[in-house]
Amino acid sequence: MATPLRVSSRLTGEGSAVLSLAGEVDVSNTPEVREAGVKLLSDGATRLVVDLSQTEYMDSAGLGTLIGMLKRVKEAGGAMAIAGPQSQVRRLFEITGLDQIFAIYEDLGTATKEVGG
Amino acid sequence: MNAVVPSQVELRIPRSCEFVRVARKTAGALAHQLQFTLHEVYDIELAVGEACTNAVEHVGEQCPEILVRFSVDEQALVMEVIDRGPGFDPEHTPAVNVQDETIGGLGLLVIRSLMDELEVKCDSSAGGACVRMVKYRKRQ
Numbered sequence: 485m486a487t488p489l490r491v492s493s494r495l496t497g498e499g500s501a502v503l504s505l506a507g508e509v510d511v512s513n514t515p516e517v518r519e520a521g522v523k524l525l526s527d528g529a530t531r532l533v534v535d536l537s538q539t540e541y542m543d544s545a546g547l548g549t550l551i552g553m554l555k556r557v558k559e560a561g562g563a564m565a566i567a568g569p570q571s572q573v574r575r576l577f578e579i580t581g582l583d584q585i586f587a588i589y590e591d592l593g594t595a596t597k598e599v600g601g
Numbered sequence: 602m603n604a605v606v607p608s609q610v611e612l613r614i615p616r617s618c619e620f621v622r623v624a625r626k627t628a629g630a631l632a633h634q635l636q637f638t639l640h641e642v643y644d645i646e647l648a649v650g651e652a653c654t655n656a657v658e659h660v661g662e663q664c665p666e667i668l669v670r671f672s673v674d675e676q677a678l679v680m681e682v683i684d685r686g687p688g689f690d691p692e693h694t695p696a697v698n699v700q701d702e703t704i705g706g707l708g709l710l711v712i713r714s715l716m717d718e719l720e721v722k723c724d725s726s727a728g729g730a731c732v733r734m735v736k737y738r739k740r741q
Contacts, residue, residue, distance in 0.1 A: 510625075511618045511654045541643075543650050544707040572643050579714040580707055 501529035506538035509546035530562025537568030567595035625650035651708035660686025
């Protein structure tokens with residue numbers, strides 16, 4: 485009965501990838517998100533954009549997973565950006581102060597460009 | 602047809618991440634019935650979800666279920682998430698650190714930001730915790 489979430493990823497170039505989260509990210513399905521991020525890194529993608537444009541809901545467990553992802557990307561010498569969060573999800577970043585830690589861009593194109601994808 | 606809004610709703614959910622959604626969707630449905638705005642419905646869902654997640658993560662195996670109680674009156678929607686676990690220190694809210702993937706306390710920070718009132722009661726002798734959240738209804 486995990487919360488409906490569609491996780492998809494694609495390599496967009498040498499060492500770069502987009503991870504898209506569509507639906508609801510909550511404590512019940514964050515392991516799936518974490519696993520997808522780890523796999524991208526193990527596939528050599530160290531410049532990562534997480535596309536939240538289709539993310540309708542996210543809780544602090546989802547934020548924790550993104551923090552873990554950012555940590556691993558930085559350890560690998562890469563960069564990570566958040567793309568297109570809807571207003572409610574963006575507000576969660578602001579409430580928690582994580583908008584100061586993550587690079588957040590309005591759209592996927594800009595985010596991809598900024599991380600060097 | 603105007604639906605009758607109940608004055609109290611109680612749920613007992615298993616101590617499992619899978620059931621947090623049940624509680625927050627119930628909160629959302631009730632908030633919708635009470636004619637909160639869409640943003641407020643989202644906030645109420647998120648706050649209840651965070652409180653339930655907190656309970657699921659802090660209670661031990663001796664606490665198989667979590668009680669979620671919603672009470673409605675003319676002024677407010679009151680939401681209580683009650684467990685019989687060992688309790689926790691609501692003042693222990695570590696700062697977010699990118700080096701530390703565990704960001705305990707973030708849930709309470711979110712609830713505090715979204716709700717009009719937040720009270721955390723922990724009974725250190727008998728065990729258990731109650732997170733009580735209040736969202737005021739707009740005056741008509």
